[in-house]
Structure formats: structure tokens, C-alpha cells
Amino acid sequence: MRFLATIALLLAFALPSRAETPWDAAETLRVETGRIERLFYRTPNPDRDAEIRERLARIEAAWQGATPKLGPDGNAADKALADYAAAVRQQDAANVARERQRVWAAVMAAARDQALAAVLAGNASDAQNWMNIRDYSRASRDTSAVLALKALADGQLDQQAAHDTVEAELLTVAASELRLALSRASEDAAAGHMIQYAGDIGRAEGLVAYLSSNMTARLGPDAFASLQRDLTRARSDPSAVVALSAQMSGYAPVKLSPEETLRRARLLRRFTALVWEEYKNGVRNGEISQHLEYSEALMFRDRAAMLYGDLASQFETLADSEHLARLLDEMKAIMQKRGDGVEALVTQALALIDATFGAEVAQGGYAAALDALPAALDELLIVARNGDWAEAELKRLEAYSWFDPDIEQRLVPRAPSMALRMEARFWEGTAARPGLGRLVAQHAPIDALSTELDGIKADLNDARTRIETPISAFGAVLQSGGIIFREGLEAVLILAALLAALRAEGADPARFRGPVGLGIGLALIGSFALWAAARWLITVSTLSREALEGGTALLAAAVLIWLVLGLTAKGGHVAALRRKLAGSVTVGTVALLAFLVVFREGFETVLFYEALLVDAAAGPVLLGLLLGALAVLGAGWLVLASGRRLPLAMFFRVTSVLLAVLAVMLVGAGIRGLQTAALVSATPVSWFPDRDWLQLWFGLFPVAEPLFLQGLVILLFLGTALARQGAVAART
Numbered sequence: 001m002r003f004l005a006t007i008a009l010l011l012a013f014a015l016p017s018r019a020e021t022p023w024d025a026a027e028t029l030r031v032e033t034g035r036i037e038r039l040f041y042r043t044p045n046p047d048r049d050a051e052i053r054e055r056l057a058r059i060e061a062a063w064q065g066a067t068p069k070l071g072p073d074g075n076a077a078d079k080a081l082a083d084y085a086a087a088v089r090q091q092d093a094a095n096v097a098r099e100r101q102r103v104w105a106a107v108m109a110a111a112r113d114q115a116l117a118a119v120l121a122g123n124a125s126d127a128q129n130w131m132n133i134r135d136y137s138r139a140s141r142d143t144s145a146v147l148a149l150k151a152l153a154d155g156q157l158d159q160q161a162a163h164d165t166v167e168a169e170l171l172t173v174a175a176s177e178l179r180l181a182l183s184r185a186s187e188d189a190a191a192g193h194m195i196q197y198a199g200d201i202g203r204a205e206g207l208v209a210y211l212s213s214n215m216t217a218r219l220g221p222d223a224f225a226s227l228q229r230d231l232t233r234a235r236s237d238p239s240a241v242v243a244l245s246a247q248m249s250g251y252a253p254v255k256l257s258p259e260e261t262l263r264r265a266r267l268l269r270r271f272t273a274l275v276w277e278e279y280k281n282g283v284r285n286g287e288i289s290q291h292l293e294y295s296e297a298l299m300f301r302d303r304a305a306m307l308y309g310d311l312a313s314q315f316e317t318l319a320d321s322e323h324l325a326r327l328l329d330e331m332k333a334i335m336q337k338r339g340d341g342v343e344a345l346v347t348q349a350l351a352l353i354d355a356t357f358g359a360e361v362a363q364g365g366y367a368a369a370l371d372a373l374p375a376a377l378d379e380l381l382i383v384a385r386n387g388d389w390a391e392a393e394l395k396r397l398e399a400y401s402w403f404d405p406d407i408e409q410r411l412v413p414r415a416p417s418m419a420l421r422m423e424a425r426f427w428e429g430t431a432a433r434p435g436l437g438r439l440v441a442q443h444a445p446i447d448a449l450s451t452e453l454d455g456i457k458a459d460l461n462d463a464r465t466r467i468e469t470p471i472s473a474f475g476a477v478l479q480s481g482g483i484i485f486r487e488g489l490e491a492v493l494i495l496a497a498l499l500a501a502l503r504a505e506g507a508d509p510a511r512f513r514g515p516v517g518l519g520i521g522l523a524l525i526g527s528f529a530l531w532a533a534a535r536w537l538i539t540v541s542t543l544s545r546e547a548l549e550g551g552t553a554l555l556a557a558a559v560l561i562w563l564v565l566g567l568t569a570k571g572g573h574v575a576a577l578r579r580k581l582a583g584s585v586t587v588g589t590v591a592l593l594a595f596l597v598v599f600r601e602g603f604e605t606v607l608f609y610e611a612l613l614v615d616a617a618a619g620p621v622l623l624g625l626l627l628g629a630l631a632v633l634g635a636g637w638l639v640l641a642s643g644r645r646l647p648l649a650m651f652f653r654v655t656s657v658l659l660a661v662l663a664v665m666l667v668g669a670g671i672r673g674l675q676t677a678a679l680v681s682a683t684p685v686s687w688f689p690d691r692d693w694l695q696l697w698f699g700l701f702p703v704a705e706p707l708f709l710q711g712l713v714i715l716l717f718l719g720t721a722l723a724r725q726g727a728v729a730a731r732t
Helices: 002-014 022-039 046-064 067-089 093-120 124-130 144-153 159-191 194-210 212-219 221-234 240-248 258-282 291-314 318-337 342-357 365-385 389-411 416-426 436-441 446-468 473-505 510-536 542-568 572-582 587-615 618-642 648-676 692-698 704-731
Strands: none
Touching: 022 046, 022 067, 022 093, 022 124, 022 365, 046 067, 067 093, 093 124, 093 159, 093 194, 124 144, 144 159, 159 194, 159 240, 159 291, 194 212, 194 221, 212 221, 221 240, 258 291, 258 318, 258 342, 258 365, 291 318, 291 342, 291 389, 318 342, 365 389, 365 436, 365 446, 389 416, 389 436, 389 446, 416 436, 416 446, 416 692, 436 446, 473 510, 473 542, 473 587, 473 618, 473 648, 510 587, 542 587, 542 648, 542 704, 587 618, 618 648, 648 704
């Protein structure tokens, strides 16, 4: 095994090096230093040591050609790399972790200076290349730096303005990452993870060096010198981290614009609120009940703490700022012990945020999602590059939770097919183009993952354009009518066909109208009640909503299949089956079916209309709702009326086939719902057509699991029909 690994690495060295540019060399350095650090967690042995030496040689070979292109700034990076190499050769795991972070910060500083120089020279292309060597914001969409460089390239922004925008973003991100490093240092020291602690302090040291000029100007020379002394002390004394965090509380690298302040305050409030929403679902009686929700609660607390650091200077008084910092710290301490009291802390924090930034920060879930989703995708790529695929899966689910409901519900009324395609990209994708779920599960090559993430971001920009295009009154009528027609047609057809089939069977339809009305009424009440509860009382997560919809669809499908078999099983050798199923068509069963088929889509339909009313006036929306409802009822009336014109035998066969088709659709929709709730695996297939209209209107997805079950249902219906025909033929 060792021989094969050595041969593979030698071949890698022998092939032409990819690191022909500083950004390629930086990527090699970032990836390989991470792998070396993980190797130091293994038990020392000759194979491990040989691999460490080989990877270090790869870093040094890649970096050799990049240094001259860094100019004078490359000296600091060279020294940091030499210190790192010395730590590796000395087999000092803690020092390796520390120097790894310091060398990356030094490389980023050199790249930043080159990028800013290129901007001032008007060379947007070179600047963009240098900007590949950086840390990315954890709470941004198309970053202001990217937009500024694009505007510079297009001649829409002068060099100095572009320079100031790029510099401000890089400084702000570095300050946020510095606060995160100090927070993690406190946690790792408390947990006794001293190698990780050394890495945290090394990152803090590197970022302080990165920010040194700005910190000196903003804090003053004396305060900055004090901070450096505490940072040096923190290497051996974790208690110094408390002093460092206190000194950072009043530091803001740039003055935020009112628009940027509002954007970050909205995210701060959103993340703080999500702490309790996820924690209450993730912890029960001091035990973790759902690991995903618990992990997300911790993550959102960390996000809130980072954003607080950016906004600390915006609070009216120092006491308010320190109060929020204490609340966030107390949340983390309780959550780590899985204790009680988080809700009260979150409530206090939200009240403090609202009092400082105004009621406007509580609005804009869609705007917050636009900011947070691309950041989650960026973080997914980062952790995947580091080989942490479990964390990458959490980031994928986090990104999907930003898409659905905040973005998807605004998009569905305008572009339902696009919403369907975007949802699939977060999950299994297609056979030809795997989605994020498959790529992460398969630990796919980073290039493939990066390409898919770029595609999702492009779709997101397109979706944003569609959502934010003003809706005319006529457009609002069409979109509103389309929602109720699309969501209600299936339920109306099922109930109309069932009543018509019962009449053709000889039953009195009037006997079932009351139960149908009762089921529909209860479903509507239940849908609005669930919407109100989700808005004001409880949290219905994205995955829970998908699971509810999928489970309800499957239950409705089971009831419908039972009813169809009860209506169609006749005579001969299936007489026994008919006797068993004869009692299935009862008023209670029909009422249950009416409830299920309406409630299945009711809650989501309410959410769609709520989203549409954000963009359109109430009058056109209500008119569209009325017209769409009339169209749906008209379709149901046509089914019922056709029974008076067609021969009973033919009409019975037609309605039975229609009910069977609708049952197959429900099965597909149900399994698909469970797949998007991450409860059932999804395997795309290439042999079935991938058409939006098949998925939207017929529940036919190019995915193996729903197609397999739908095939079984079809075989069940066909087998019953053939058995019935055989019995009839035997009698004749």
C-alpha cells in the first residue's frame, strides 16, 4: 500500500505542475497544509511520516515559482512558510497547527496588496485573479468587491472607488474571522483541545498582522500594542483570550453604510431567532434528540456572534453592546451543556436588537435568504475542500433551508418550473447532472462540486430577477389563478371522479356529499391553523413541511387505491376480494380522503398566497383566486356532468382509470416529498424523460424510487383489471 501511495505521489510530481500562478500555488498550500495537519492526529509511524514529508515537498515545489510574482510582500509569506516547514520537520503538532494559519494569513495579505495595486492601476482582471486568494464572507451574496471589480472592468466605476470598496470588504471579512478565531480558541481551551487551540491562536495572530495598519488607525497605537501583548500571552495562557475579545468589542475596520448596517442587522436578528427554533427541536430533556437541529443551533449562534462583532459599535450605549455579547455567550454555554434557558436569552437578545436597529430588522426573510444562501454554498465548498464531508452535508441542508421557504415561495407563483429545477439541484439533480445531495454523498471531485455551486448561484440570480420584477395587475391575476388551479385541480378531480364512480356503481351520491364537504372544511381549517401556528406559535422546518406533505400524499394514495379496488373488484374468482373491499367505500373513508387530498396542498397553498401578496395588490390576487377556483370547480363539474351523457359502463371505466391515474400521481408526489425531507434516498435515472410539465402536473419524476412504486401501483391496477376480465370471460 505504501509503495502504491509513493508511486502515485511521485507521478504527481513528475507531471506538469498545475501551480503556474500564485493563486494555484496558494490553493496547493491551503489544501496540503490541511492534510498535513490531519496527519499529525494519527499515531506516528513510518508511512505517516513519509506522507508528511512528501506533501511538504509538494508545497515547497509549488510555492517556489510563485514567490517572485508576489513582489516585496512575498518576503513575509516566505518567512511564514519557512517557519511552518520547520515546525513540520520538528514533528511539533501544536506549532504546525499555529504556523499553518499564520502562513495562510501572510499569503492573503500579500495577495490583498497585489489586488489593490491592480485595482488602482485599472487592471480589473489581474485584481480578480489575486482576489482568489482570500477568505470569503459567511454572510453575503455577490460580494461588493466582486461587483466593484465588474463595474471597474465595464468602466462604470473609477479606480479609487473600486479600491475602497474592495479594501473595505477584505478588512471586514478578516475582522469577522478574527472574532470567530477567538471564540473558537475559548471553546477549544475549555474542552482541552490544545492542538486546535494553537491553530486558533495562530489564525488570530495571522489576522491581527493582516489588519495591523487598520487596527492601529482605528484603535490607536497604545490599544493595538496592548492587544498584541495579550495575543502573545495567549499562546501559553488561554485566559488572555478574554482580554482579547474585550479589546475587539469596539473595533470596526470600516464605517458601515446605513444599507449595509440594516442588512447585517437583519441577518443578526434572523440567526439569533434561529438559535431557539433549531435548539428546541434538537434537544429534549437534556439529550440531543435531533443532531442536525442541534448542530444548526450552535452554528447559528456562531453566525450571530460574528455579525454582532461587525455591529458592536452601532449600539447606542456600550452597556447595550456588552449585554448582547453576554447573552450570546450564555446561549453558547447552555447549549453546550444541553440545558434550559435558551429561549429566554434569545427573547432578550431579539428585544435588544429590535430596540437598537428598529422594527425594520424583523422584516425581510427573503432579503436575508438572498444574503445567506450563497454564503452557505461558499462554506460548503470550503469544508469540502478540507475533506469534511459531514460538515458539507450540514451546509447543503442549511443552504436548502434558505431556498425553501423564503425564496421558493416567492418564485413558485412566477416561475413554478424554475422553482422545481432549483429544488432538484439541492438534492439528487438529474442522471446527466448530479445535484448537491449526490455530489456530497459521493465525495465528488471539487471541480464538479464547484461547477454545480456556480450553477445554483446563477439560477439564484435569475430567480431574484424574476421575483423582483414588478407584477402588473393582470400578471397578479394570472399568477393567483395559476396557484389555485395547479394546487387544487388534483383534489377536485379525485373527489369528482370518486363521486361520479359511486353514482355509476349504483350508490346515492347525495349520501357522500356531506362527508366530502366535512372533509374539505376540516382540511381548510387545518391548513390555516397550521399556517397560523407556524407563524406565531411553533416552528415548522423546511424538512418537516416536506415530510408532512409527502406523508399526507402517501396516506391519501393508500386510501384512494383502496377505494378504487373496492369499486372495481367484481365477480368470478375475485368475488372474495370484492366482499372484503365492499365495506371500504364508506362515508368515513370518503371524508378521510377529502380531508387528505385538500390538506396535502392546503398549507403550502396558503404560504404561496402569502408570498404573492408581498409583491401584488390584494384585489388582483383575490380576483385570480376566484377565477382559478371557478376553473377548478368547472373541471370537477365536467367530470360529474359527463356521467349523464356517457353510457354507465363506459363512464365507470373512464372514472376508474382517472382515479387510478390520480392515485399513481399521489404516490409519486408522496415519495418525492419524503425524498426532499431527506427521509428516502433518491436515484436519478436517464431513461425517463426529465420534463417540468410531467413533474408539475403528473407527479412523474426521473427518479428510480417513486417510479418503482408507481410501477407497482400500475401493476396492481392492471392485475385487478385482467383478473376481472378473466372472470367475465369464464362466465360467458
